[in-house]
Amino acid sequence: MPILLFGSRHLDLITDKKTTTIRKLWKKPLTQGDRLHCYWNLVSKEREKLFEAEVTEVDVIQFSDLIKNDDLAREEGFKDASELETEFRKMYPDTTDESLFQVIRFHKLPMDEWEGAKINEKAMVTKRADILFDIGKFDKSVMCYAAALKIDPDDVYLLNRKGDNLSRLGKFHEALECYDQALQIEPDNEYVWNNKAIALLNSNRPEDALKASNRAMDINDENVLVLYWRGFIFEMLGRFNDALQCYDKLLNLNPHDLDAWNAKGNLLSQIDRAEEALECYDRSLELCLEDESDASTWNRKGNALMELNRFEEAVECYQKALSLEHDNEIFLSNKGVALMELDRFEDAAECFRKVLILNPDNEDAQILMDECLENL
Known part of the structure; x- marks a missing residue:
C-alpha cells in the first residue's frame, strides 16, 4: 500500500488541481494502476488523510534532466527548476546527476471507491483553511474555503469565512457576494x-x-x-x-474591552477632547499594562499628552512604547519631537538618527534632525 506524504505547499491537492508528484525512485517503483494513500505530513508529526488515488502514469527521469524542466518543477509546486533543485538537494542529500526520480501522475478516487478508512473531507479542508486563515495566509486559505464550498455550497460558516478572506485580500466585491449568499440562507x-x-x-x-x-x-x-x-x-x-x-x-456591556477604550480615546483625541482621551488610554493601560501589544497605547497616550503640552510626560510614554518595540520608527520620531519641544536637541537628534538607520528614506526624520543640529 504505497503512502505519499504531502506538505502544506501542495494546497492544489485540495482544489484537485494537483495530479502529479515527483519522488526519488523507490526500490519497488510505482506502476500504472497502483493505489495511493495520500496524507498531510504535519509538523506535529500527526498525519491526516487527504484521499486515495490511482496511478495513471509513471515516468522515470534522471536528476540532470529534471533540474532543467521548469514545467515539471511548476507542477510540483516550485517557481522553476532552479528552486526545485535547491529543495530536492536538501531533501535527498545523496542525489547525483544520475539519480533517478519518478514523475507520478494520479487520479483522485471517489470516497466510495476507497480501500481504507473514509474521512470527513469537508471538515479536513475546513480545518486546513482555518489554520491558514489564523496565520494570515489569506490567499491560500481562500482557496481551501472555496474547495470546502464545492462539497457544501450552503454552509454559512464557510461562506462567511471565505468573505473574510476576500476582504483581507482587498476583494470587497467578491466578499460581498459571499456575505449576500450567506444571508440568503441565514437572514x-x-x-x-x-x-x-x-x-x-x-x-x-x-x-x-x-x-x-x-x-x-x-x-x-x-x-x-x-x-x-x-x-x-x-x-x-x-x-x-x-x-x-x-x-x-459597548464599554457598559464589557468594561474590559481594550480595543473599545482605545477607539474611544482615539475619537476623543480627534475631536480635541484630549483630557478625556487620556482617561481612556489610562484605563486601557491599567487593564493589560504588561502586554507587548500595548506599545501603541503608550504611543497614543504620548500623543494626547503632546496636545496638552505635557512634554515630559509624553517623553516617558514614548520611552515605554519603545521599551516594548525598540525599532519602531514612529515611536522614535514622536519621542524626538517631544524632546525638541523641551529644547533637548541633542537627545532629539539621536532619536532621528536611529530612525534614519532604520529607514534612510524617511525625509521627515532627516529634516527634523537637521533642525536639531542647527540648534545645538
Whole structure:
C-alpha cells in the first residue's frame, strides 16, 4: 500500500488541481494502476488523510534532466527548476546527476471507491483553511474555503469565512457576494451582517455600511462586535456623538474591552477632547499594562499628552512604547519631537538618527534632525 506524504505547499491537492508528484525512485517503483494513500505530513508529526488515488502514469527521469524542466518543477509546486533543485538537494542529500526520480501522475478516487478508512473531507479542508486563515495566509486559505464550498455550497460558516478572506485580500466585491449568499440562507445572522458592513465600509460606502449595521443591530443590539464597528462607521460619516454612544454602550456591556477604550480615546483625541482621551488610554493601560501589544497605547497616550503640552510626560510614554518595540520608527520620531519641544536637541537628534538607520528614506526624520543640529 504505497503512502505519499504531502506538505502544506501542495494546497492544489485540495482544489484537485494537483495530479502529479515527483519522488526519488523507490526500490519497488510505482506502476500504472497502483493505489495511493495520500496524507498531510504535519509538523506535529500527526498525519491526516487527504484521499486515495490511482496511478495513471509513471515516468522515470534522471536528476540532470529534471533540474532543467521548469514545467515539471511548476507542477510540483516550485517557481522553476532552479528552486526545485535547491529543495530536492536538501531533501535527498545523496542525489547525483544520475539519480533517478519518478514523475507520478494520479487520479483522485471517489470516497466510495476507497480501500481504507473514509474521512470527513469537508471538515479536513475546513480545518486546513482555518489554520491558514489564523496565520494570515489569506490567499491560500481562500482557496481551501472555496474547495470546502464545492462539497457544501450552503454552509454559512464557510461562506462567511471565505468573505473574510476576500476582504483581507482587498476583494470587497467578491466578499460581498459571499456575505449576500450567506444571508440568503441565514437572514438573521448578525455576524454576517456585521462583516458585510465592514466590507462596505472598506469599499468606501459608509452609508451602505450603516444600513447593514442597522440590520445587525435589529437582530441583537448588544453584540459588542457590532457596536465596535458601528462606532467606526459613524466616525467615517462624521457622526462623532453617535460613535461615542456606541463605544459607551459597548464599554457598559464589557468594561474590559481594550480595543473599545482605545477607539474611544482615539475619537476623543480627534475631536480635541484630549483630557478625556487620556482617561481612556489610562484605563486601557491599567487593564493589560504588561502586554507587548500595548506599545501603541503608550504611543497614543504620548500623543494626547503632546496636545496638552505635557512634554515630559509624553517623553516617558514614548520611552515605554519603545521599551516594548525598540525599532519602531514612529515611536522614535514622536519621542524626538517631544524632546525638541523641551529644547533637548541633542537627545532629539539621536532619536532621528536611529530612525534614519532604520529607514534612510524617511525625509521627515532627516529634516527634523537637521533642525536639531542647527540648534545645538
